[in-house]
Amino acid sequence: xxxxxxxRRLVGKFPAVVVEPFRxxxxxxxxxxxxxxxxFREMRDGxxxxxxxxxxxxxxxxxxxxxxxxxxxxxKQYVFLSTRVPASAPHLESLTPVFSxxxxxxxxxxxxxxxxxxxxxxxxxxxxxxxxxxxPLLRSFQLHEPEGLEVKVRDV
Amino acid sequence: xxRLSAAKPVLTTPAAAPTAEDSPLPMATEPAVPFIEIETLxxxxxxPAAKEALGSLLSEQAQGKLIRPMFNWxxxxxxxxxxxxxxCCAIEFAAAFGARWDAERFGVVPxxxxxxxxxxxxxxxxxxxxxxxxxxxxxxxxxxxxxxxMGNCATGGGPFRTAYSVVPGVDKLVPVDVYIxxxxxxxxxxxxxILRLEQLIKERKE
Ligand code: SF4
Numbered sequence: 062x063x064x065x066x067x068x069r070r071l072v073g074k075f076p077a078v079v080v081e082p083f084r085x086x087x088x089x090x091x092x093x094x095x096x097x098x099x100x101f102r103e104m105r106d107g108x109x110x111x112x113x114x115x116x117x118x119x120x121x122x123x124x125x126x127x128x129x130x131x132x133x134x135x136x137k138q139y140v141f142l143s144t145r146v147p148a149s150a151p152h153l154e155s156l157t158p159v160f161s162x163x164x165x166x167x168x169x170x171x172x173x174x175x176x177x178x179x180x181x182x183x184x185x186x187x188x189x190x191x192x193x194x195x196x197p198l199l200r201s202f203q204l205h206e207p208e209g210l211e212v213k214v215r216d217v
Numbered sequence: 218x219x220r221l222s223a224a225k226p227v228l229t230t231p232a233a234a235p236t237a238e239d240s241p242l243p244m245a246t247e248p249a250v251p252f253i254e255i256e257t258l259x260x261x262x263x264x265p266a267a268k269e270a271l272g273s274l275l276s277e278q279a280q281g282k283l284i285r286p287m288f289n290w291x292x293x294x295x296x297x298x299x300x301x302x303x304x305c306c307a308i309e310f311a312a313a314f315g316a317r318w319d320a321e322r323f324g325v326v327p328x329x330x331x332x333x334x335x336x337x338x339x340x341x342x343x344x345x346x347x348x349x350x351x352x353x354x355x356x357x358x359x360x361x362x363x364x365x366x367m368g369n370c371a372t373g374g375g376p377f378r379t380a381y382s383v384v385p386g387v388d389k390l391v392p393v394d395v396y397i398x399x400x401x402x403x404x405x406x407x408x409x410x411i412l413r414l415e416q417l418i419k420e421r422k423e
Contacts, residue, residue, distance in 0.1 A: 189382060190345040197381035207378065207385040215392040 070108065075100055090142040094153055101159045109135050116166035118174035120199050125151050127176055155181040173198040264288060293418040299334040299354060300327035304341025306368040306401040313404035325411055331357040342370040342377060343384040355391045365410050366393045369400045
């Protein structure tokens, strides 16, 4: 599917999306967070992008960007979709009702960049230890020398 | 060994030791040496049991010269590390047991169950997520047991020392006997560490 065709079919249904055509991939789609579930249903059922490859997040200080990669097995094409939420209230609807493979990706994006995915079935830490309180990939996170740890010796 | 109060060793005497009275033939009157049921003994019960069995035969001095060195000799020539790869250092660990370096000639054979191991080679980055599993594996290994921290990551956190997710040195979790520097250490360095550990075991007293 050419970028122009993707643009035509998407913008007709969702006037708020912006499609930037790429030459080799189908394009990059920017969309407002409110239409997330409807847009992805249309991408899957209407346009045939049936595989969600990745969900990631970037901290842009005032905003946080969440991006998705979809793959179409029929067209052999990728499409990249992204949306932005304000850093003061980083809430986004969970994509798990449409693509269940979003489950672990969203857990990772939540614990590392702090995006709150509403209605996620199982929002537990995936990589950080249980009880870890920080979002370590935020720009405000400081690395620090470890402290308060004791070297264990064998009690003979 | 001090904190582990050794359980009472299992000693039995041969069931029907024939005596001079009920035998028609004259027999040499030897003291009945109790034999040790080796299979039922745990490693840490071996020394008290051996001492008790040989106490009547050997002087105190001879026991000190014989039993502990023998125990150490057996232990250091059959170090079984746990087959557990954590990060990139595990590749060098694997190479050390391959055909070229062949750690098996020192009696070092990786085993897949912690119950059969007496050496934990921590070969890679330990994250906080895996830390409690490492402690579980260490505690599942029978005494006496040793730990080698292989590579900069296991020694002190390595390049990830200040990261949010990495334990800065595995000696914060379990006691470590030998540290090997390098990122990654070459298989020769691992073999050198194992030989140094054998030296430590050789010098081990009570
Ligand atoms: S010390 Fe270097 S080679 Fe070894 S696990 Fe760490 S980063 Fe990898």
